[in-house]
Amino acid sequence: MRHADAKTAGRPAGAARLPLPAVTGVLGQPAAALLVVVVAAIVVPQYWLFLATSVLVSAVALLGLGIVGRAGMNSLCQLSFAAVGAWTVAQLNVWESPGTLILWTFAGGLAAMPFGVLIGLPALRLRGVHLAVVTLGFAAAADVVIAAVNFPGVDTYQQVIRPTFIATDRQYFVYAGLMFVVVALAVELLGRTRMGAAWRAVRFSERATAASGTSVARAKLSAFALSAFAAGLSGGLLAGQVGMITAQNFGTIGSLALFVVAVMAGTEYVGGALFGGVLMAFVPELFRRAGVSQDWANVLFGVGAVQALSQGSSISEGMARKLRARRPAAVPPPRTPSDPGAPPLGTEPLLEVTGLGVRFGQVVALQDVDLVVPEGTVMGLIGPNGAGKSTLTDALSGFLPSATGSVTLGGRSLDGLPVHRRAAAGLRRTFQQDRVPTGLTVGAYLRFAAHRAVTRDELEEVRDFLGCPSLEAHVFDLDVGSRRLLEVAATILARPRLIVLDEPAAGLAHAESLALADRLIEVPARFGASVLLIEHDLDMVRRACASVVVLDFGAVIAAGPPAEVLARPEVARAYLGDEVALT
Ligand SMILES: Nc1ncnc2c1ncn2[C@@H]1O[C@H](COP(=O)(O)OP(=O)(O)OP(=O)(O)O)[C@@H](O)[C@H]1O
Numbered sequence: 230m231r232h233a234d235a236k237t238a239g240r241p242a243g244a245a246r247l248p249l250p251a252v253t254g255v256l257g258q259p260a261a262a263l264l265v266v267v268v269a270a271i272v273v274p275q276y277w278l279f280l281a282t283s284v285l286v287s288a289v290a291l292l293g294l295g296i297v298g299r300a301g302m303n304s305l306c307q308l309s310f311a312a313v314g315a316w317t318v319a320q321l322n323v324w325e326s327p328g329t330l331i332l333w334t335f336a337g338g339l340a341a342m343p344f345g346v347l348i349g350l351p352a353l354r355l356r357g358v359h360l361a362v363v364t365l366g367f368a369a370a371a372d373v374v375i376a377a378v379n380f381p382g383v384d385t386y387q388q389v390i391r392p393t394f395i396a397t398d399r400q401y402f403v404y405a406g407l408m409f410v411v412v413a414l415a416v417e418l419l420g421r422t423r424m425g426a427a428w429r430a431v432r433f434s435e436r437a438t439a440a441s442g443t444s445v446a447r448a449k450l451s452a453f454a455l456s457a458f459a460a461g462l463s464g465g466l467l468a469g470q471v472g473m474i475t476a477q478n479f480g481t482i483g484s485l486a487l488f489v490v491a492v493m494a495g496t497e498y499v500g501g502a503l504f505g506g507v508l509m510a511f512v513p514e515l516f517r518r519a520g521v522s523q524d525w526a527n528v529l530f531g532v533g534a535v536q537a538l539s540q541g542s543s544i545s546e547g548m549a550r551k552l553r554a555r556r557p558a559a560v561p562p563p564r565t566p567s568d569p570g571a572p573p574l575g576t577e578p579l580l581e582v583t584g585l586g587v588r589f590g591q592v593v594a595l596q597d598v599d600l601v602v603p604e605g606t607v608m609g610l611i612g613p614n615g616a617g618k619s620t621l622t623d624a625l626s627g628f629l630p631s632a633t634g635s636v637t638l639g640g641r642s643l644d645g646l647p648v649h650r651r652a653a654a655g656l657r658r659t660f661q662q663d664r665v666p667t668g669l670t671v672g673a674y675l676r677f678a679a680h681r682a683v684t685r686d687e688l689e690e691v692r693d694f695l696g697c698p699s700l701e702a703h704v705f706d707l708d709v710g711s712r713r714l715l716e717v718a719a720t721i722l723a724r725p726r727l728i729v730l731d732e733p734a735a736g737l738a739h740a741e742s743l744a745l746a747d748r749l750i751e752v753p754a755r756f757g758a759s760v761l762l763i764e765h766d767l768d769m770v771r772r773a774c775a776s777v778v779v780l781d782f783g784a785v786i787a788a789g790p791p792a793e794v795l796a797r798p799e800v801a802r803a804y805l806g807d808e809v810a811l812t
Pocket residue numbers: 589592593594612613614615616617618619620621
């Protein structure tokens with residue numbers, strides 16, 4: 230956001246020297262920000278208060294960018310949303326509406342939200358650079374509209390009136406600071422909710438998010454709406470700060486600069502947003518004082534963003550990782566031993582698949598597959614590479630709406646249901662590739678993926694059952710094997726009727742695979758779910774499964790008890806291309 234220049238010279242502002250608050254912790258960050266604001270309100274000379282306030286105004290908009298950033302989306306039109314907030318405040322001021330600037334500012338935030346949803350709609354289909362282009366287009370269009378439609382009160386030189394208790398610059402700084410702290414607190418608290426976890430999950434894998442029963446569309450739209458709300462608040466704050474706003478305050482270049490600073494500073498962190506605000510407010514001012522065009526500040530921001538991208542993390546993320554690295558590594562507590570006994574066979578049909586077919590162009594991945602997974606069992610699904618196992622999993626879980634045939638779970642048809650509705654109906658799956666979002670702790674991920682209210686005891690029970698790392702460990706710091714177990718734990722916690730595990734032992738040592746097999750045997754009796762285990766490790770399949778189905782070239786070629794099925798020549802032929810028994 231481009232603010233009016235500070236008109237006088239003096240020593241560097243106290244705000245420029247504000248320390249970054251700790252980048253770890255959750256509620257600690259807003260508290261640290263509050264401390265910074267209070268200290269700054271005391272020590273910053275009158276002379277620098279305008280720029281210090283600008284820091285906070287930008288930081289509020291940056292917090293909003295941090296929300297879409299958490300969800301892995303790019304928004305290049307943050308100042309267009311801010312313009313909506315500022316316009317609303319200016320209009321309510323002209324109308325001399327009830328309430329004061331504070332109420333009008335919140336109204337500005339609310340007014341920006343529908344625009345956020347509007348821009349979020351393309352995000353349901355677009356990602357990365359394509360989404361960035363759409364948001365850039367919106368910013369450019371907003372420039373034209375704002376230039377054509379003047380801000381209310383500008384023609385009549387009508388200043389936005391501040392209430393008396395925030396009339397002075399110092400009072401207004403404190404007000405802006407409190408607003409920043411409140412928004413920071415709200416964002417941090419939201420980050421701990423299911424919605425906040427969904428943002429992180431969407432960023433990591435939309436497929437896994439949907440498979441855990443969460444609506445990807447809702448997660449994305451909520452991120453855009455709340456991001457626009459924060460931007461609208463920021464615009465309202467600016468209107469109160471400068472009194473009279475113009476189109477120049479909200480140009481596309483400003484939005485781009487804000488985005489670039491967000492990439493560099495890492496505005497998913499409160500400290501990162503505050504630091505970004507310092508950069509936005511003070512770097513152009515320093516250039517101005519040096520007699521250099523302020524536009525060079527954007528070049529500097531661009532260089533910083535390139536550096537952050539090439540390092541793979543923002544300044545805040547880098548600091549957070551360093552702080553985490555200082556902590557002792559998360560060692561999984563020892564598992565409680567148990568005797569799994571023999572794999573349960575199951576009786577009543579649970580999953581019934583009839584005539585399932587999937588084509589990818591000319592490739593027939595599945596043809597006329599009939600399959601029944603009984604209630605209360607662990608069943609294996611095996612076959613050589615390219616046999617169609619993952620395609621079957623995708624078709625069952627709803628990722629292939631073009632699949633033909635029918636699928637019922639517990640007598641209820643799943644045909645035509647989208648992924649998250651099938652998950653809600655009781656079908657959970659894991660993925661061959663790691664899909665556990667790295668931005669969460671183990672506990673936060675399990676709570677999110679469980680998709681129901683779970684107690685800490687339940688979390689600990691399942692964590693202990695599978696030997697996962699402690700709930701406080703950060704997913705980012707875990708090895709691939711631990712993440713696979715975590716994914717299995719999450720599906721168990723969701724209490725589904727059927728769990729489809731797509732190669733859960735990939736990344737595990739052989740002994741660990743067998744230990745996992747022992748655990749899976751217990752799942753039906755202990756957690757009330759059948760397991761369909763897709764695995765290449767035949768020792769694990771023999772150990773865990775009461776029965777096994779073999780796919781080859783998209784068709785079922787054998788089914789029955791593992792020892793019997795694996796001894797059949799056609800199964801050996803499918804695997805080895807020769808009549809060698811798989812013993
Ligand atoms: N998106 C796709 N587009 C085109 N062909 C595909 C696609 N996905 C899978 N296939 C093809 O469908 C067939 C079945 O693939 P699938 O991944 O389901 O096998 P798989 O048994 O899971 O193999 P693996 O054990 O290697 O994971 C293969 O011939 C594969 O090349």
